[in-house]
Amino acid sequence: MKDDKPQDQTIDLEEIIRQYDTESQYRTLSGWQNAFIVAVACAMSLFHLYTAGFGLLLAMKQRAVHLAFVLFLTFLLYPATKKSPTNKIPWYDFILACAAAYTTLYIVIHFNQLITRAGLPTTMDILVGFLGIALLLEATRRVSNPVLPILAIISLVYCYYGRYFPSLFAHRGFNIPRIINHMYLGTEGVFGVPISVSATFVFMFILFGSILQETGMGKFIIDLALAIAGRSTGGPAKVAVLSSAIMGTISGSSVANVCTTGTFTIPLMKSIGYKPYFAGAVEAVASTGGQIMPPVMGAAAFIMAEFLGVPYIKVALAAIVPALLYYAAVMVQVHLEATRLGLLGLPKERLPRLWSLLKSKGHLLIPLFAIIYFLVGGYTPMKAAYYGILTTIAVSFISKDTRLTLPKLINGLVNGARGSLGVACACGTVGIIVGMATLTGLGLRIASLIITISGGNLIVTLLLTMVTCILLGAGLPTTANFIVTSTIAAPALLQLGVAPMAAYMFVLYFGIAADLSPPVALAAYAGAGIAGADAMKTGITAVKLALAGFLVPFIYVMNPMLVLVNATPLPFIQAIVTAMIGVFLLGMSTIGYFKTHIPFWLRVVVFCGALGLLKPGIYSDAFGLAVLIFTYFFQKRRAKRQ
Structure with missing residues (x-):
């Protein structure tokens, strides 16, 4: 049997990450430009740490400062085109970065005046708002892809030309000052609920995961999974499922999870006889489930809590049973496939000893328990993440191997800031779509249309909503997908009497499912890249393995007790x-x-x-x-x- 460590691979892991995770396609800088980016990123993380610990700014100011940091770093880190330099920042991106920062800080600088003349914007307000929206859309295009900015532009066009649309969707239309005032100078558009969640809960949990990773948490999780499941039938595949599930408790990114644990587990699965496409699919399905795995779920879960008007802990508790069903289904299929192929586990001598592992690095689990303790204790998610970060720093000093030295801590702060850029840009841009729905009433119109098409049949409505989520997921990140579908499709479920928790959880699941569903299945394709397998075959296999994940949402809509509704x-x-x-x-x-x-x-x-x-x-x-x-x-x- 081959060695259990990843073999010398011909694949370029960094290239795979950059290919399938658009947020990883940032510039690699050196010299004073790198030092400048490190300083700004650290300042961003420290700002959020300070406000989480000692009190937030006024809501609009907090969101504006957050977005100023985000846009400034995005224009400096992400090239405009494939031909743009990737090893240095061109002069025009410095200008765009400063302009973008100014358009958001304008709200902070002129906050009192904007409040005084609410609803009566000046010409300067309109110009700054127009420029701010344009720069936000460009930043989102760079860090993500053109789909979300295009949807936002269509939303703005619809706001202006509403009277020319078919009668079902027509409205009286709004002039440009009214649109910009609604979208940029208030809390209904860009600076609405999505960016609010990004500026508080989401950033802090991303930073928590980033700093925890610097302690060596990733390797500890894989070793822990090896010690628990390595000897069982088809052990390496079960290690992949278990390690990805645990990794999902601190990271809400499907592609990042695949690339973190998959570099170890996929070669290990192949070494005992799993087909490459099956190994890649197992890792993709297991990693995608991380977005629904409490206590730290994907960013969309925090937005769901805001939409529902409930504490985040209620969303996390409601997600426990669906997440367990999801992972149980994957584990069952992995076991049956291993039994069918006669695949054995790994020899005992090649596995870490559980007790020795817990003695040497078990203290790294304390921050996770601390997060749960603070959430259950009634702390806000932001405060829980803040204390979780402090706990991580403190417990890291228990062992020399896990100690957070100053370089590691700086790296954690930088990676946390950089990891938040894609989510924040998506939240700001999707706020325009939400603002369009509130300004024009489109959400209720589409809900009525869905119910009309389905004839009021709940199953048909669920199927239409599922297809909508998966289609949108082909071009949108999970967070943006969830916000759009919860604004447009979820109201139809609510009108048919579906419990709000079940309705929003349904939308969340199928937004996540898009990471596995061809033709655009980023998590599956990343797994295929590491496994050296056919991407489409890996994607189709991933859909089969995640079949329970596609069925379970229908079940808890029918039986909302599974998401703790009237349980x-x-x-x-x-x-x-x-x-x-x-x-x-x-x-x-x-x-x-x-x-x-x-x-x-x-x-x-x-x-x-x-x-x-x-x-x-x-x-x-x-x-x-x-x-x-x-x-x-x-x-x-x-x-x-x-």
Whole structure:
């Protein structure tokens, strides 16, 4: 058997990250320009740390300063085109960076005057607002892709030319001063809820994850997963699932998770006999689930809490059962595939010892427990992240190997600031789309249209919403996808009586699913790049492995108890148990193996049994359990004969 460390690979990991994670396509600088960027990024992180610990600025000022840092760094770090220099900052980007910072700080400098003349902007206000929106769209294009800025531009055009649209979507139209005043000088557009969450909760959790990574948390997570699952059947694949799930508790980026854990787990899976495309798909599915894994979920979860008007801890608690079902489904399929192929685990001597590992680096788990403690204790997410960062710095000194030296701490501050740029730009730009919906009332019109098309049928409405989320996810980052679909599609679910927590969680899941769904499946393609596999085949396999993730949202819409809506102990436990068994049957149906090969007709029956167990109800549960018992004895008999 090959060594369990990643072999000398012909792949260029940095190139893979840059190819599939647009936020990683930043300039590599040196000399005084690099020192300048480090200084500005550190200043940005320290500003957010200070305000989190000692009190935020007034809401509009906090958001404006946050966006000023973001736009300034984005224009300096991200080239305008592929032909632009990547090893130095050209003079025109310095000008754009300063102009972008001015347009946002204008709100801070003239805050009192803007408040006094609210609704009556001056010519200067309009000019600054126009320039600020244009520069925000350009920054978003650089750090992400053109899709979101194009949607924002269409939204602005719709605001102006509304009277010329078909009657279903028509409105009286608004003049340019009114549009800019709504979008830029108030809290309905660019400086609305999305950028508010980015400027507080999201930035602090990104910074928390960045500083925690500097302690060596990434390697500790992989070693911990190896110690727990390495010896079991198909051990390396289970290590991938487990390590990605744990990594997901501190990182909400699918592609980043793939590239962090996948560089180790994918070669390890290949070394014991997994096909390259399957290894890449396992890592992609496991890493994507990190965005729904409490306590630190993806940025969209914090925005969901704001939209629902509930504490973030309620969203995190509601996500626990769906996340467990998601990972249970992946783990079942990995186990059945390994059993089918006869793949063994790793020898004991090649694995770290769990107790020794916990003694040497177990203290790195303390910040995670601290975050949970503070969230449960009623602290705001921002305050919980603040104390989590302080805890991380303190516990890092327990061991020399994990100690946060000054260079490591600076690196953590820089990476935290840089890691927030894509999310912040997306939040600012998608605020324009949200502002359009509030200004024109489009959200309610589309909700009515969806209900009309579906004939008021909930399942059809859910399917239409799912397709919308996945299509938007083909070009939008998860956070922007969630905000757009929750503004446009979620109201239709709410009108049909779906519990708000279940409706928004449904939208969140399918926004995340876009990272796995071809033709634009960034997490799957990143996994394929590391595995050296066919990208499309890896994406299709990832969709199969994530099938439970695609079905579970339908289940908790039907049975919102799974997201803790009106949950009572005994029915809640029953729902979890039957859902877990349903997930097991779903895995059997997908892989087509249990003790021996499952014939096609039985796979169909097993799939129906899985749906029966996933759907709440005595008769459906009874049918699912009957299918499970029949399949067990039928397959056992077939295996014995073979």
